[in-house]
Amino acid sequence: MKITYKTPEELKLLTDKIRPETLVFLKKLKKKKPKKLDDVVHVLHYDAFTNFDCLDCANCCKTIGPRLFDKDIERLAKHLKLKTVDFMEQYIKTDEDGDYVFKEHPCPFLLPDNYCIVYESRPKACREYPHTDRKRFYQILDLSHKNCETCPVVLEVFEELKKENF
Template identity: 75%
Template sequence: MKRVEYKTPEQLKILTDKNRAETTAFLKKLKKKKPKNLDDVVHDLHVAAFSDFDCLDCANCCKTIGPRLIDKDVERLAKHLKMKPSEFMDQYIVVDEDGDMIFREHPCPFLLPDNYCMVYESRPRACREYPHTDRKRFYQILNLTHKNCETCPVVSDIVEELKKKEW
């Protein structure tokens, strides 16, 4: 896999839109096939990509999308910030139209100017798992992966590499 280069969310959106029909058809085929080696291939691409890509040079995810929070995230973040969970909720959280807890504002309220996370050790589970290219049963999240192509240059490149493989 070639070196992943930083792209802005705007550049990634244009690229994703340009390839949308082709990528949608490819991912649909991949989901139907459920190749036994898909996880291994994606995990290898993940490791290769992140061996020389520094998320601190990017932080698109922290700047443009918000994690869905669970109760444990709220408790952990409130404790980290030495707040009561109810105070944390009042200050940082809203419930969206789907009933999910999300941060009130974007970029993330804990993103520092140098792209470091002020609460990194206590960050939400969704942040810990993003961009999900190292998880098991990858075929189950192909739609989410396609959406993440608009935010994460690594995901975008991994999907393009997957298209080159014989399935």
């Protein structure tokens, strides 16, 4: 299934429309705990990314922010040639969960052409997003379902997973 949408709002509406069916599917997956889930998801991940360029989208950078760890902050500060304390003062806040996050959305390092000016030093959460290529995908089914609202690749992976015989 090729996911087509024009705006992040349209992607969220599409996700909301199919949410009931996806929740039923997730419940079934959680109950069965299929052993081949990682293998199937990884193939779907790579297939989806052969036809998708994140630079055409950047919804993740525009709408959600990564949780930042001390190493991320230090790496970003170094990349920008700032002292860590100055970087934090300019770009970071603590959210309601006590996590470090960027003060603003879209990401302060996202350029109008969807390129990232700190790409080589981007946070771990950014490097790993959308998590559809990680091991033990079973552990992040709910997070991944939430990511369908942001990432068309995740939505496509879920739609293709539904076709599998689990």
